[in-house]
Amino acid sequence: MKHLPIVLLGTLALAACSHQAPDAAVAAKSAPAASGAMQTAKAAPKQAQPAFTPPPESAIPAGPLGDEIRLGRAIFTDTPEHAHDYVGNGLSCSNCHLDAGRLANSAPLWGAWGMYPQYRKKNGHVNSFGERLQGCFRFSMNGKAPPLDSDVIVALESYAWWMSKGAPNGVKLAGAGYPKQGFKPPQPPDYARGAAVYAQDCALCHGADGQGQQVAGRNVFPPLWGPQSFNWGAGMHELDNAAAFIKANMPLSRGGTLSDQDAWDVAMYMDAHERPQDPRYAGDVAATRAKYHDTPMSLYGTTVNGHLLGSGVAK
The missing domain is CATH 1.10.760.10 (Cytochrome c-like domain)
Structure with missing residues (x-):
């Protein structure tokens, strides 16, 4: 398998998040003629939908x-x-x-x-x-x-x-999931920049080695990679999920303070470390990537800093 370099992966990730807008000229030609009143009217600004409040x-x-x-x-x-x-x-x-x-x-x-x-x-x-x-x-x-x-x-x-009592069924509520809509980095995610963000904003809680902190055998701050973290099948190993979660919620109690670029860069840094194997693995990393991780958002099966991710938890 030919491994993708980090820069190319970041470029692909950026491309995968972008949305092509329709050609303005074509849209204008295909639009029906509007009355003078319609042409001059301005659409009212959309009001942000408040998040649902669960019962106490x-x-x-x-x-x-x-x-x-x-x-x-x-x-x-x-x-x-x-x-x-x-x-x-x-x-x-x-x-x-x-x-x-x-x-x-x-x-x-x-x-x-x-x-x-x-x-x-x-x-x-x-x-x-x-x-x-x-x-x-x-x-x-x-x-x-x-x-x-x-x-x-x-x-x-x-x-x-x-x-969920009082919430409508079958309706995606504001604040559900992680806020990924239209969320993309100005530049391709970068491991080295992510390492700097991690050292400044994450290491205090999660440790310089990413293994978190425990009190009385219980995680106070969870490990982000390594043998006690989520495995390669978890959604958080994908860059867009991790970046959106980080942007909205991290550092803890200071969500929204990192730039979009910083959130994507530190997601790249976190997800470029080894973690437990995908339980769907059947003996071949390349085949597992092709079947379950065929997306630029996944670093599984790529080589980062000389290490094939998914080949085993690094010591």
């Missing part, structure tokens, strides 16, 4: 249903403690879905619940919300999928359902 934790009901919702929240915020049979690292759901899954622009639960069932290209079929949660355990947690009827999945579904 104090509103969780008493009784068996409330107990299940609270269990789901406990699993979400300390996954190794409450779902230990299904995790392969020290991460919790709330490491990427901030404020216990409540925070807008960090893939909040209330933004996901009402969008399922939906087709996912990642596994080639229509997924229930429970199946989507299974994928998080398999990839982000580098573990194994809990059965759909397990206490873990039922509790997480209950928590997501409660979190």
Whole structure:
């Protein structure tokens, strides 16, 4: 396999994020004639849609249903403690879905619940919300999928359902997911610039070695690469996902302070480090890239600083 240089990967990533605008002259010719009033009228500016506000934790009901919702929240915020049979690292759901899954622009639960069932290209079929949660355990947690009827999945579904009370179904809400629309760097992402951003804005919490910080065996700040981080199948290993999350939420409590370029550069730096293998790997990195990572947003199967990413966790 011919490996793409970092600069070319960055260029491809930039190209993949851009959207070609229709030719203005063609659009003008094809537009119907407008009345003088229509020609002079100005469209009212669009108002930003406010993010949905989930119910407060104090509103969780008493009784068996409330107990299940609270269990789901406990699993979400300390996954190794409450779902230990299904995790392969020290991460919790709330490491990427901030404020216990409540925070807008960090893939909040209330933004996901009402969008399922939906087709996912990642596994080639229509997924229930429970199946989507299974994928998080398999990839982000580098573990194994809990059965759909397990206490873990039922509790997480209950928590997501409660979190979404009052939100419309089938409607993508403002603040759902990570804010990727129109988000692209002025220049191709760069590893060296990303290293400088990381040292200045990230290392204090996540460590110079990217391995995070722990207290009493629990992550206070999660590892960003290495054996205890998310694996090569997780969505956060893709540059656009990582950059959008970083831009909106990092450094913690100072989301939105990094420039677009800095967010993309530090995403490149983070995702250009080794992490656990994609569980779909069948013995060949090039074949795994061709089947599951054929996108300029993925560095899996490319060579960075002389190392073939996906060939094993670097020591």
